[in-house]
Amino acid sequence: MVLQTQAIIIVVAYLIGMLVVGFIVGKLKIKDSSDYMLAGRRMGLFMVAFSLSANNIGGGSTTGLAQKAFGDWGMSAIWYVLAASAAMIPLAYFAPKIRQTMAVTIPEVVGRRFGKISSTFTAVLGILSLFCLTSSQIAASGSVVASLTGIPTNVALVIAGAVVILYTTFGGMIADQISDLVQFAIILVGLAVATPIVIHGCGGWDAISAALPPVQLDFTKIGWVTIIGYIFNYFCTFLAGPEMVSRFETAKDEKTARQASWVSAILMAAMSIFPTLLGLAALATMPDLADGGKNAMMAVTTAHAPAFIVGMISAAIICATMSSADSNLLCMSTMIMNDLYLEYGGKKLSDKKIITYTRACNVIAAVIAMLIAMFGVPIVTMNTFAFGIRCAGPFAAYGLGLIVPKATKNSGILSLFGGTIGFCFWQVLSGGGFKFGILPVVFGCTVSAAVFFIVNFIEWKRGVQPAPSAYIEKTDNSQL
Known part of the structure; x- marks a missing residue:
């Protein structure tokens, strides 16, 4: 009980901190629509790099990755995130070109080249996709809050959604990137601290590896066809992903955009090993976990780490989901305003009203996404459809x-x-x-x-x- 209480305190402190960040940024830093939608195009290397990384690391890359390591993938589960890291390398070639467009959204660039029909079609695909992704990430955040506190899932979902709405609506892209930096730091530090403690508690790596079949320690168990397939998959979704493109557009210059891609690749590569090792530790010490090891990471951490570490991991999981939800929400509202409303009759709005209307879109879109999440549509189903329909x-x-x-x-x-x-x-x-x-x-x-x-x-x-x-x-x- 003490363990759960400490975890709850850490998570609540994190949620309150995000609200404070959004409120302060909204009051002090948001002067015009460029500040709200693109952080004034003045973000430095580490702010952009951490934001890119946080957007790529969701629940599937933390608890989901540990589950894959616990299951059939073994050590090769590391490629689930390492492939994303590899995909950032060719993206570094495109990053300066994305920044050079000086655009707000993907549909805006497509429209410049190929006309209004192409712009509108791209915007509709993107908005539909981001609705699904926002809904799935809010649902994932709510499920973590519910499992941690014991409150009903729908109530937890509303709490998670409300936090995302408030700090994103208040602070826009600046608050989004500040929270992304904090969120990824919590994820990386939390897992980096917890993993060696858990491994030690399991008897050390020698004991873990001795308890596992040799095939589970094979880095390429899933096969090179699958590995290469995932690298291509990530590259395609990153290049045409609204939240990724918007991060490059916030960079202070083209050089920063390119370097941020390289740094993000390093950060994600570093992160990929920790959930993998935790999943293998769970498999070695508690192979009979229910649901195919769905909660392997939390189960093995709870069994072998102090309460404070468990709280850090709980906060890290929520960070992983919320860092994606806020970005999806802001990108969706920006597309609605920039590529639909302003393109089809809203061109006489003042800059102040553009911010107000975009904030209203955030609230309305998030509420709809929360309602969708309450219907219990499988998260994997929504994500698979969303990533494909917006990128292909x-x-x-x-x-x-x-x-x-x-x-x-x-x-x-x-x-x-x-x-x-x-x-x-x-x-x-x-x-x-x-x-x-x-x-x-x-x-x-x-x-x-x-x-x-x-x-x-x-x-x-x-x-x-x-x-x-x-x-x-x-x-x-x-x-x-």
């Missing part, structure tokens, strides 16, 4: 549109629809998993890229003129 279509129009200056208008439009259809087809065919070693989002992005290049090749032969540049700043009717 826009992958070529946005990502390749940044590096192919002679791309034609039709190549962007047709790749949007082709990639989306390809994703939906493979999602149904594969049941949302690997088929022939290919995930639905990777298949959709491949179709998107293929359509993009085929149409360009045909139209270049016909002498069709290139679409406008992605790097031309908007001068007409833009208020952001």
Whole structure:
């Protein structure tokens, strides 16, 4: 009981701290819509890098990773996060180009190049996706609060959702990035401190490894096809992911954006080992855990670490989910305002009203997401659909549109629809998993890229003129 009380105190202190950060930032730092949506484009290296990392590390990368290590994946579960780290390396090539666009959202860049239809379609896909992701992360946060405190799940869900709403709505992107830095630091430090203590409590690594079958210690047990598939999956979702792109746009310059990608890769690589080792420690010492080791990380930590460490891990898990929820919420509201409302009739709003309306969108969207979460839709189902639907279509129009200056208008439009259809087809065919070693989002992005290049090749032969540049700043009717 004492153990649970200390854990609750740490988590409550964290939640209150996030609210204070949001309130202070909202009062002192938010002067215009650029501050609210893009942190004034003045964020430094570590702020951007930690924010990128926090957005990539959710519940699946902490408790979910430990569960995979406990189950069939063994030591090779490390690739579930290490693949994301590897995907940040090629993303470093695109990061300065993303910052160079001086855009607010992905649909804005797509619209510059390929027209209003492509922009609107991309925005609708992104908003639909972010609704699902916000809902799933709030649901995950609520489940952790419920398991820690014993209060009903729906009540805990409302508490978690309210905290996300308040600090995101008050402080916008600046508060979001400050909280991301704090959240990832808690995740990394908490796991780094807890892991050696737990391993020692289990008798040391020699005892753990001796209790496990040798195959469970194989770094490549899942196979190189799966590993490479995950790297491609992360690269596709990162390049066309609104919350990732928005972080690069907040960087103070292009050099900072590129360096932040490298630092984020290092941070995620460092983080990947700890949940993996905790999952293996649980497998070695308590192999009969229920639900396939769903709570392996908390179970082994509770058994072998002091109460304070258990509290840190509890806070880390909540941080992992909330760091994704706040980013998804803010990106969704920004798209609604920038790419739909302002694009279709809201161009005469003052800068102050843009902030007010965006804040209102945060509240409304989060409340809807909380209601969706209460219906109990499986989190994995929502996440799989969301990541695919937002990335597969826009992958070529946005990502390749940044590096192919002679791309034609039709190549962007047709790749949007082709990639989306390809994703939906493979999602149904594969049941949302690997088929022939290919995930639905990777298949959709491949179709998107293929359509993009085929149409360009045909139209270049016909002498069709290139679409406008992605790097031309908007001068007409833009208020952001």
